[in-house]
Amino acid sequence: xSETMIRQEIYTILSGVPGVGKVYDYERxxxxxxxxxxxxxxxxxxxxxxxxxxxxxxxxxxxxxVEEEATHRFVIKGYLGVKDADATEKLFNGLIExxxxxxxxxxxxxxxxxxxSPMTAPIIDVRTFGSVLCHYGELHLAVVExx
Numbered sequence: 001x002s003e004t005m006i007r008q009e010i011y012t013i014l015s016g017v018p019g020v021g022k023v024y025d026y027e028r029x030x031x032x033x034x035x036x037x038x039x040x041x042x043x044x045x046x047x048x049x050x051x052x053x054x055x056x057x058x059x060x061x062x063x064x065x066v067e068e069e070a071t072h073r074f075v076i077k078g079y080l081g082v083k084d085a086d087a088t089e090k091l092f093n094g095l096i097e098x099x100x101x102x103x104x105x106x107x108x109x110x111x112x113x114x115x116x117s118p119m120t121a122p123i124i125d126v127r128t129f130g131s132v133l134c135h136y137g138e139l140h141l142a143v144v145e146x147x
Contacts, residue, residue: 003055003072006143009109010053010074017098021049027077028052033130040079048081048134051099068147069114076139081132092135096121099139109143117142 011025021042030036040050057073076099080092100119103109109116123138 002145003058003070005112006072006109006145007053007055007074009112010076010141010143013102013106013109014051014053014076014099017095017102020051020095020099021080023050024052026052027054037129037132047083048079048129048132051076051078063146070145070147072143072145074141074143076141078135078137078139079129080135082126082135088135092137093124096124096137096139103141113143114146115144 007025011023014020015023022040024039028036028039030039037048040048042049054075054077055072056075058070059073060068060070063069078092078095078099080088080095082088100121103116103119107116108114120140121137122140123136125136127134127136
């Protein structure tokens with residue numbers, strides 16, 4: 001197990017969710033907000049739709065002189081362009097629940113982790129990126145690794 005393998009498995013599971021849009025296995029940065037939004041433009045629908053995975057913290061403790069338990073804290077940020085006529089709030093919340101369902105019960109992330117917590121969504125709101133109004137969400141996942 002390693003942070004790299006855990007991140008890759010999170011990416012694989014997330015990418016497998018139908019209709020999820022673009023997925024990046026790291027947090028994307030652009031000074032130009034227009035270019036940033038282009039990273040998340042779904043070619044199928046033409047709308048902003050995508051997710052990025054970032055590790056935001058790691059805590060460790062010794063289990064013994066030779067074993068360490070590391071808890072990696074990941075945040076998956078999601079974006080979806082708002083379009084009232086398409087009821088995109090419901091679409092975005094449906095995607096969040098589909099993602100949570102993809103992780104539910106997979107407590108070892110297909111064998112690459114000791115234990116993954118239930119995924120939470122503490123932030124679901126609407127934000128403006130440049131001149132584009134987007135649904136924005138943060139999904140949190142804590143993953144334990146024994147080394």
